[in-house]
Amino acid sequence: MDSIFLQILNGLDKGAAYALIALGLTLVFGTLGVVNFAHGALFMLGAFCAVSLQSILTISKKVRDESITFFEAYKETPYLELWWGDTGTMIIDWAVPLSILMAIPLMLLIGLIMERGLIRHFYSRPHADQILVTFGLAIVLQELIKYYFGANPIPTPPPDIVAGSAAVGAWLGLGDNVVYPWWRLIYFLFSMLIIAAVFAFLHLTTFGMVVRAGMHDRETVGLLGINVEKRFTIVFGIAAVVAGLAGVMYAPILPPDYHMGMDFLVLSFVVVVVGGMGSLGGAVAAGFLLGILQSVASMNEVKSLLPGIDQIIIYLVAVVILLVRPRGLMGRKGVAED
Amino acid sequence: MTDQKNKPGVSRRGFIKTSGGIAAAAAMPAFFVRNAWAEESFINNPGNAKTVKLGFNVPQTGAYADEGADELRAYKLAVKHINGEGKDNGLLETMQPLSLKGNGILGKKVEYVTGDTQTKSDAARASAKRMIEKDGVVMFSGGSSSGVAIAQQSLAQDMGVVFMCGLTHSNDTTGKDKRRYGFRHFFNAYMSGAAMGPVLKERMGADRRAYHLTADYTWGWTQEESIKSTTEALGWETVEAVRTPLGAGDFSQYITPVLNSGADVLILNHYGKDMINSLTQAVQFGLRDKQVNGKTFEIVVPLYSRLMAQGAGENIAGILGSTNWNWSLQDAASRAFVKSFGAEYGFPPSQAAHTCYVQTLLYANACEMAGTFAPWEVIKSLEGFEFDGMGNGPTLYRADDHQCFKNILVVEGNANPSSQFDLLKVVQEVPREQVTYEPDNPMFAGGDLGPYKV
Structure with missing residues (x-):
């Protein structure tokens, strides 16, 4: 029982990451009709916002280690600590949450530049062209990151106060062994907040209403004198921010490296396809469904019955769902069927 | 009657004796020159060329790209030292016994080509094949994954070119998947x-x-x-x-x-x-x-x-x-290598860099010992070779499985590092005897080195 509970928590946590990435992916597809293979790279860039801010905050005074003579080795003390003592230490400790403030404008800007500078030129081109150009863009972005930050993962710890585990079992009357990392719980709540904000934005604002109308019938909305293009550009920027925030908050869970976007990209596409191309609710539901299934399939009891099931479960489910519901869980008729 | 004995000219017996003597005399120097018969045909024989080429096949992209970059630095440094072009002579100062003279290998200047394994067996094999067939390398080397090393070792055996493993830690590399043309300096599981x-x-x-x-x-x-x-x-x-x-x-x-x-x-x-x-x-x-x-x-x-x-x-x-090794070791060889690497690049070498550097020197030294690039003679020189002064104490390249036996380190993560490089603390330098096993140990069972000539 405890094991199943923990795996469901794992699934929710994984699902939260899948859902956040897939949400932006499907939003871009639903509005602009673009299959954006650079979306994973946006997730990675978000994580590197956290790395960058951490690097900036830990710019250090270097004191040479005189015992090393063959090369220059330093003991580093961040200036923030030297200047502000405990306050400086606390600011460094909170680098990841603080980088959200940096990531929002930066990712919005990156998204707008990507859309205006490159992707808009491919709206009328076949999906294959869009895939090639966005995939190429993803490779360029990740190689740039590799050039500046190296190929090795970079440790990006959460604040000390939430670095350990929460006694979830004690809260719920389960065993003492049922503990779960605070940061993963925060990640889940954060993703819920972002998903709710995106839905609220699309459903409770005039801007969102126009976007949704444009997703249904772009031509008619245009005939009403509304500049749908401009709004869709902003939607692309919002999708970049969502992916970026997902990356920022994921940095303490998975020390960022230049390839992390690619690792998530394939899974996110499976999530979008299972959820239904262009369906926001579908992406979220499929994200959580696949996250939970993947976690449960990794249990030793399940693997002893079906060896290797943990590695294929997501693709197996995708095959079954596409056979039973070719448009995905919540796919709409007419979307991605031309 | 004519007396045949007094007849001028050459008798049949005399002709056979004379020509046999001439042939023996002509061949005489060869009997006394080591490995004179080795110079039969072998792939990428540099012959009379003034240079010889080595191939360094490391992960330059993918998850191990940083480790691959460090390996490549070490290979380049080794080539400099072998050619006598370095700021110092690195481990040529400490290696014992040493046949290298700092003038290349067998008087030929060493050149190199590089490849990207991507830490994928198929990409590594394709890259190595290109080095052998197009670039004409006499040896190739590289590492960071046992799967990739085993794949390259197998290719080395098929093509008759020696492969000096870089970082590979699986028992299988010198166990069930061992090959005559593959050699491992790195330690194992x-x-x-x-x-x-x-x-x-x-x-x-x-x-x-x-x-x-x-x-x-x-x-x-x-x-x-x-x-x-x-x-x-x-x-x-x-x-x-x-x-x-x-x-x-x-x-x-x-x-x-x-x-x-x-x-x-x-x-x-x-x-x-x-x-x-x-x-x-x-x-x-x-x-x-x-x-x-x-x-x-x-x-x-x-x-x-x-x-x-x-x-x-x-x-x-x-x-x-x-x-396998750590830059903080204080023996003369480790210090010489760290000094040399540090002077060249400004930071200490990784254990992967160390093993790759040593492997390159060992191959070059084996060619000098054999007096030829013929792979089967180089292999024989490496097999059973006892050496010292390379950073791990007295070391044996065991002939039975091509595994090096030497001191290795137990380490722990350093809680109070004195610098950005002081991440691992040496807990114990474990003597070679403690980590030595018999060639027929069940964990290394199966497999066969294969023939010297392919």
Whole structure:
């Protein structure tokens, strides 16, 4: 029982990451009709916002280690600590949450530049062209990151106060062994907040209403004198921010490296396809469904019955769902069927 | 009657004797020149060329790109030293016995080509094949994955070109997949277990319950087997050994079962990015703060590297593991190498760089000893070669399996590093005798080196 509970928590946590990435992916597809293979790279860039801010905050005074003579080795003390003592230490400790403030404008800007500078030129081109150009863009972005930050993962710890585990079992009357990392719980709540904000934005604002109308019938909305293009550009920027925030908050869970976007990209596409191309609710539901299934399939009891099931479960489910519901869980008729 | 004996000219017997004598005289020098018969045809024979080419096949892209870059630095430094073009002579100053003269190999200046394995067997083989067929290398080398090393070693045997393994730690490389044309200086999983056993017992006692998370490929399997064998001999119980897919990223679904398993030690048979991720996440799950069976929960990482330690950050503090070599060693050879590498690049070499540098020198030295580039003669020179002054104490390249036997290190993550490079603290320099095993050890069973000439 405890094991199943923990795996469901794992699934929710994984699902939260899948859902956040897939949400932006499907939003871009639903509005602009673009299959954006650079979306994973946006997730990675978000994580590197956290790395960058951490690097900036830990710019250090270097004191040479005189015992090393063959090369220059330093003991580093961040200036923030030297200047502000405990306050400086606390600011460094909170680098990841603080980088959200940096990531929002930066990712919005990156998204707008990507859309205006490159992707808009491919709206009328076949999906294959869009895939090639966005995939190429993803490779360029990740190689740039590799050039500046190296190929090795970079440790990006959460604040000390939430670095350990929460006694979830004690809260719920389960065993003492049922503990779960605070940061993963925060990640889940954060993703819920972002998903709710995106839905609220699309459903409770005039801007969102126009976007949704444009997703249904772009031509008619245009005939009403509304500049749908401009709004869709902003939607692309919002999708970049969502992916970026997902990356920022994921940095303490998975020390960022230049390839992390690619690792998530394939899974996110499976999530979008299972959820239904262009369906926001579908992406979220499929994200959580696949996250939970993947976690449960990794249990030793399940693997002893079906060896290797943990590695294929997501693709197996995708095959079954596409056979039973070719448009995905919540796919709409007419979307991605031309 | 005519007297035939007095007849001028050459008799048949005389002709045979004379020509036999001339032939013997003509061949005479060859009988006394070492390996005179070796100069029969072999692939990429440099012949009378003034240069000879080596191939360095390392991961330049992918998860091990940083390690590959460090290996490449070491290879370039080795070439400089072999050619006598370095700022100093590196390990040529300390290596014993030494046949190299600092003028290339057999008087030929060494050149090199590089390739990218991408840490993928097929890409590594394609790159190595290009080096052999297009660039004409007489030896190729590289590492960072046992799967990739084994694939290249097999290609080396097929094509008759020596492969000097870089970083590869699976028992299989010099076990069931050993090849006559493949040589490994790096240590292996068995040695990690043999070295760590006494330290584990001293630090954690003889009554422990271990849970393994193992990367699901040749290296992970053999490391799990080796460490299990060691810990079970100590009296530890193995609770569970779970295989995890390579590059899983998020290991939470494999870590949570550890919480309820009753285990009090987690052994991470992971390397590189997998190790960084699984260790970071295991610490976040509070495993290091846990008390189980009245004991503090411990994590062990049997194969460590400084580059991995960098990625795992503070999570490595106090965690035990093993390495082939570390830049902080104070013997003359290690200091000479660190000095040389540091002067060239401004930072210390990794263990991968060390093994790659040493392998290049060993190959070059073996050619000098053999007096030829003919691979079967170079192989014979390396087989059973005893040497010293390379950073690991007296070392034997065992003929039976082409595995080097030497001192290795048990290390732990440094809780109070004195500099950005001071990440691993040497707990013990384990003597060669402790990690030596018989060639017929069951963990290395099967396989055959194969013929000298292919």
